[in-house]
Amino acid sequence: MGDDVVGRPVMALVKFISDYQVQVLSGIAATLAERRLPLLVVAIDGFEAETTPEVVLDLIRRGVPRGVIALADVVAFRRPDLAQVLSETSLPIVSVGMRFGSTPLVHGDSVVGMRALMGHLFDECGVNRVVLVRGFPDYVDSVARERVYRKECAVRGIAVDEDLVVDGLFQTKPAYDRLRELLGRRQDFEAVVAFNDAMAFGALSALTDHGLRVPEDVLLSGFDNVRDSAASWPPLTTVDAHLEDQGARAADLLLRLLEGHPCPGDVQIPSQLAVRISTVPGESAAARAMTSARALQARVVVHELAMEVRTVMANCDTIAEVTAALGRYLAQVGVRRCFLGLDRPSGSSGGDRADAPGHPTRLAFSYRDGQVEEPTGEDFARHDLLPPSLRHELDQGGLLLQPLSIDGRERGYLLYDANTGCPVLIEALRIELPQAVEMVFSSQELTHRTAMLERLVTRRTRELERVRADLQRSVMRDGLTGIANRRAFENVLAQACHSDGQGSIALLMVDVDLFKAYNDHYGHLAGDDALKTVAECLVRSVRGSQDLACRYGGEEFAVVLPDCDLDGALGVARRFSDLLAHAAIVHAASSVASVVTASIGVASTAITPDVDLADLVAAADRALYQAKSKGRNQIAHADEGPRAVPRQRRAGSQTPQGAVAAGGDPADTSYP
Numbered sequence: 001m002g003d004d005v006v007g008r009p010v011m012a013l014v015k016f017i018s019d020y021q022v023q024v025l026s027g028i029a030a031t032l033a034e035r036r037l038p039l040l041v042v043a044i045d046g047f048e049a050e051t052t053p054e055v056v057l058d059l060i061r062r063g064v065p066r067g068v069i070a071l072a073d074v075v076a077f078r079r080p081d082l083a084q085v086l087s088e089t090s091l092p093i094v095s096v097g098m099r100f101g102s103t104p105l106v107h108g109d110s111v112v113g114m115r116a117l118m119g120h121l122f123d124e125c126g127v128n129r130v131v132l133v134r135g136f137p138d139y140v141d142s143v144a145r146e147r148v149y150r151k152e153c154a155v156r157g158i159a160v161d162e163d164l165v166v167d168g169l170f171q172t173k174p175a176y177d178r179l180r181e182l183l184g185r186r187q188d189f190e191a192v193v194a195f196n197d198a199m200a201f202g203a204l205s206a207l208t209d210h211g212l213r214v215p216e217d218v219l220l221s222g223f224d225n226v227r228d229s230a231a232s233w234p235p236l237t238t239v240d241a242h243l244e245d246q247g248a249r250a251a252d253l254l255l256r257l258l259e260g261h262p263c264p265g266d267v268q269i270p271s272q273l274a275v276r277i278s279t280v281p282g283e284s285a286a287a288r289a290m291t292s293a294r295a296l297q298a299r300v301v302v303h304e305l306a307m308e309v310r311t312v313m314a315n316c317d318t319i320a321e322v323t324a325a326l327g328r329y330l331a332q333v334g335v336r337r338c339f340l341g342l343d344r345p346s347g348s349s350g351g352d353r354a355d356a357p358g359h360p361t362r363l364a365f366s367y368r369d370g371q372v373e374e375p376t377g378e379d380f381a382r383h384d385l386l387p388p389s390l391r392h393e394l395d396q397g398g399l400l401l402q403p404l405s406i407d408g409r410e411r412g413y414l415l416y417d418a419n420t421g422c423p424v425l426i427e428a429l430r431i432e433l434p435q436a437v438e439m440v441f442s443s444q445e446l447t448h449r450t451a452m453l454e455r456l457v458t459r460r461t462r463e464l465e466r467v468r469a470d471l472q473r474s475v476m477r478d479g480l481t482g483i484a485n486r487r488a489f490e491n492v493l494a495q496a497c498h499s500d501g502q503g504s505i506a507l508l509m510v511d512v513d514l515f516k517a518y519n520d521h522y523g524h525l526a527g528d529d530a531l532k533t534v535a536e537c538l539v540r541s542v543r544g545s546q547d548l549a550c551r552y553g554g555e556e557f558a559v560v561l562p563d564c565d566l567d568g569a570l571g572v573a574r575r576f577s578d579l580l581a582h583a584a585i586v587h588a589a590s591s592v593a594s595v596v597t598a599s600i601g602v603a604s605t606a607i608t609p610d611v612d613l614a615d616l617v618a619a620a621d622r623a624l625y626q627a628k629s630k631g632r633n634q635i636a637h638a639d640e641g642p643r644a645v646p647r648q649r650r651a652g653s654q655t656p657q658g659a660v661a662a663g664g665d666p667a668d669t670s671y672p
Contacts (some may be wrong), residue, residue, distance in 0.1 A: 011065035019226035027247025072097030113239035113271030438573030483552035506569035
């Protein structure tokens with residue numbers, strides 16, 4: 001759908017569907033049908049919702065409707081997000097019952113009907129103490145009806161007992177609750193006047209629960225003359241607000257705005273009193289009861305069907321079961337078209353947000369003319385409402401859009417005939433269908449989340465193992481140099497000693513030459529940096545992860561070389577000496593060389609069941625002593641004499657005067 005589509009609908013915004021909305025919408029639909037314009041009724045949600053469903057806001061943002069008619073229940077429950085989106089568009093808007101912003105208003109004439117009602121109660125029925133059940137505090141009709149009530153009381157010299165004035169918010173449940181509270185403290189009133197029929201039904205239930213009869217003990221009246229008012233027992237005295245006429249005039253006013261005509265101002269629809277048994281007990285009650293009973297019988301069938309829908313929906317475990325239940329009842333209440341659009345469950349679409357504008361939607365259920373059709377399976381943009389193959393359905397008559405939303409989580413929407421005339425079933429679908437879909441989605445998401453959690457637990461377990469290993473390594477790590485410490489050295493040797501393997505193990509003992517003199521000359525911070533460099537050279541000199549370079553203590557280091565013979569150990573020692581020479585840490589206080597040097601003792605032994613690795617350490621230590629006693633900067637093996645460290649020539653450097661070959665006088669060895 002978009003601006004280029006001829007059949008752009010008029011959008012009627014309601015919060016939920018009851019008899020009041022059905023009658024107003026009937027008038028709107030009839031007027032639009034004469035002009036062959038489609039109607040899209042949007043039931044925003046129940047009273048508990050705090051935000052407008054994103055699908056509704058997105059439809060308005062994209063200019064899908066050609067104009068908007070807002071009913072009083074939407075206006076009364078202010079939605080800042082809805083008001084903001086509507087204010088950002090140039091769509092013409094008409095309000096019904098309660099003004100939305102500065103839009104034109106169509107409403108019933110409360111004065112004439114209310115005056116007739118109060119005259120009936122005060123003058124014909126002789127009551128004096130009346131419970132007044134008001135609507136919304138700032139609702140124009142509620143204010144007008146209360147003003148008439150107080151004026152009619154004043155004219156007759158009847159004092160208004162403010163304790164008998166309660167707020168029912170135009171809803172059945174709040175009215176029931178307020179009457180229950182009032183009846184708990186006093187029952188000295190003769191009539192209840194509710195400002196709409198829905199609140200009158202709530203008051204009737206409260207009175208009945210307290211054992212009071214209508215009209216024998218308390219008279220009861222409502223306002224609006226919804227269809228249930230005549231079918232209730234007792235039939236309800238009410239004021240006919242001509243709701244269908246209000247809807248028709250609202251549609252006519254919107255069409256005038258769409259055609260560019262100037263706004264004629266607010267429109268007021270006359271009202272008139274409809275007296276029924278709830279305020280007129282007498283001999284005629286039995287005859288009227290027969291008429292009411294016949295109407296009630298039809299309503300009972302619908303209520304039973306709604307209860308069955310609730311029960312079946314509550315036991316659905318899959319979307320297939322939900323759609324099967326949906327298809328089972330549509331024909332019974334005269335629904336000709338019904339479509340169920342669902343967003344993908346979380347986690348099944350690559351992480352797309354289900355409430356993002358333009359989020360892809362799939363058609364899960366299609367019902368037309370009594371036949372359930374196989375869904376096309378194609379994805380479409382949610383604001384299009386239907387896939388391309390069914391888009392023409394939006395141009396034909398009126399459809400009602402019911403977002404499937406629980407606690408702000410949108411799962412999709414139900415789209416079906418707006419003129420079903422069965423608000424009880426619509427209310428059942430409004431409550432039960434979102435819950436059923438939510439249960440299915442939640443179950444799927446729970447399964448997906450469980451799998452994710454299992455993967456997460458596995459990953460976290462590995463991470464914990466790594467952390468534990470890192471922690472263990474940190475206990476075994478030298479704080480200054482970052483390489484292994486003496487504790488790690490001892491553990492590795494102990495493990496090697498108790499292993500069942502064969503082969504050999506080698507050990508390097510390394511001592512930084514004349515390091516005290518370095519510290520005295522350069523300071524301890526420079527000494528720390530020098531030790532870090534020595535450690536880096538050691539780590540770079542080992543063969544791989546199986547070798548362990550560690551700080552033995554102070555300026556002493558050690559390298560454990562598992563599965564290594566003497567030649568391999570000597571190779572490691574030479575690499576270290578080369579790397580240290582290339583590091584060229586200046587050591588002006590050294591009598592050995594102009595840079596930092598190290599003496600290295602090397603020892604190796606075969607791994608046998610009776611080997612004592614303490615002997616290996618002692619042998620390497622003796623070799624280190626030999627290297628130092630021969631003038632330092634030497635590599636010595638425990639069973640051999642010392643080996644002079646080969647001089648390394650760095651790039652761009654020159655061999656200094658007096659340098660000798662390997663094995664020469666170490667005192668003459670120098671480095672650039």
